Amino acid sequence: LEDAGFHTIEAVAYAPKKELLNIKGISEAKADKILGEAAKLVPMGFTTATEFHQRRAEIIQISTGSKELDKLLQGGIETGSITEMFGEFRTGKTQLCHTLAVTCQVQST
Structure with missing residues (x-):
């Protein structure tokens, strides 16, 4: 992954699946697993306008x-x-x- 330019877990988590599939040696199942594990480590939730307003x-x-x-x-x-x-x-x-x-x-x- 580092050779392909993915140096942080955030870079992997936000990468499209298609981009991971272009890396030699990564199958579709492996890409799904990598993205799933990265999503567990990086908070990728959606923030509603109400939550954002409360924080502000x-x-x-x-x-x-x-x-x-x-x-x-x-x-x-x-x-x-x-x-x-x-x-x-x-x-x-x-x-x-x-x-x-x-x-x-x-x-x-």
Whole structure:
């Protein structure tokens, strides 16, 4: 499988059966078994809109301490996701990180 470009279990789990059958030495029965075992290891479930909405409802917006920056970020820094900050030195990146570290502790108590 690695020679055919499948380096992770996710790659195998999401591969079409036809792609596995093109690999020399894999029969249809073997492809079915490989896909079945990969599906057991990789969560391939369907998420309904209701479940997705419930997960989104649990997300908290952490205030940056600046009303204008919060407005630009549509409410603040979102939990459960990655927010990247970049810029020249001495523009407040570290100060913002310190403010967020304190703000998230104050809001959670």
